[in-house]
Amino acid sequence: MLRVRFAPSPTGFLHVGSARTFIFNWLYARRNGGTMVLRLDDTDVERNTEASVTSIFDGLRWLDLGWDEEYKQSERLALHRQIADAMFQKGLAYRDFTPAHTGDSDKSGAGQTWLFNPGMRELPRAESDRRADAGEPFALRFRVPRGLGEQVRFPDAVYGEQIKAADDIEDFALLRSDGMPTYHLASCADDIDLRISHIIRGQDHLSNTYKHVLIFKAAQSAGAVLPLFAHLPLLVAPDGSKLSKRRHGPVVSVTTYRDAGFLSAAFINFLCLLGWSPKDDRTCMTRQELMDAFSLEGINRANAVVNFKEPATTPEDTFDPKALWLNAEHIRALPVADLSAQLLPIVHSAGFQVTPEKMLAITPLIRERIKLLRDVLTAADFFFADQLPPFDPAELIPQKGDAAMALKVLMRAREVLAQTEFTHDALDHALRAAAQELGLKAGQMFQPIRVAVCGRKNAPPLFETLQVLGKETTLTRIEQAVQKAN
């Protein structure tokens, strides 16, 4: 039975690296008919927050992939302690009465290799019991085999066979002095208990895995098999540093992508392409295509850069250009009705009144012009607003023309449009004929009208725009432009 798990710790918002780990696990489970377990690794009471739990669930729900089983580590403490106690009884772990390190251990150089606190490893059981009974606080540490030339090894589906000398592994903690299990213990105990068969997680755990193998071997019943590990290359910032909330802020939060108007399908597609490849030339892929193509063999070993611009000068700088492009691709692939339905609430929440029918008519005009769903607000603003925002009358002047030409065009348009049926072909014929009468090129005729009704030079095709706007609004806006041009 194939079982995978995603085990975030609720100490911050769901970030894109975690989301990718979730997605890879999900893909692997679905691809192979396995079970997806969601487990909240919340043993760090100090740093857990309810807001983080909310953020994680918000993010995961938006991904819309789902999961099969759900657990909370904090509700499984008895299991963790029981496993720790068994290891202690077997002599595989020992009590360490050394007071906890205050602050950070210096990693920056001078420090020597730390393996265990002197004196504690070989403390006689009787003395250990006496001090524990006296109420002296202690951490429980794993007794790593030492001086025996032993090796710890495990196969990794991505990085291959991993081997490390046990002598290089420190006596890590299993239980804190407050009795809470550490991540290593809780994670392994639960992985065993939940019968997790494949552990797919970030590469930052690759070196930790030796400790986990030690725990698995110590805690598992004889004959039990180790889960298969698959470590994922990390997602890093353009400067190569690990993506972090602290350094990079909301650009790494899943909800930032959601709120900016990413389609979750596009976001998933983008994340899959960081550190994994279908090995053919496909880039734009649906959820189903990703599921069919996903395999551990396609996972890369080098870290992947999420290519956002560090000091963001435009809102788009927050996102990798490829993510933006993929989102545009997915938007264009969406049926108009679906896209329209997604756009409607965004327009409404911006304070505009639009009927679903009108939105449906607008959608095809803008769907090739937006990268993010939010862009609907700037791409189609003139459809929503009653009153056009003010614009420079000079905008009305066509190519190779002057203010007089603009005015001439607008006055002629006012006349012609008043007696034209607002269908694509009728508008086409009427306006082209008008251009010819005035001795102008089509573009010179269209541009002043476009600016008059849209308030700017760059907009969707004119005839479709006029149709959606309707005769009344069109004529009103042209009239206003005539006043302006005078």
Added chain:
RNA sequence: GGCGCUAUCGUCUAGGGGUUAGGACGGAAGAUUCUCAAUCUUCAAACCCGGGUUCGAUUCCCGGUAGCGCUACCA
């Protein structure tokens, strides 16, 4: 400092003992259109360095360098 992992265009990647080192995004130029966008075409752009092994290495091995990770009673 110790231990480990990694290294192909700016970015994501394919590939692999002999290739014009392929694709995508982004960039540049052009076509097309009523503007913008979309679309199409073209172009520029990469095998970290040094030693081996070999007839031949970007590919295999070793070393270096760089980056990253772990080295907490965080996860």
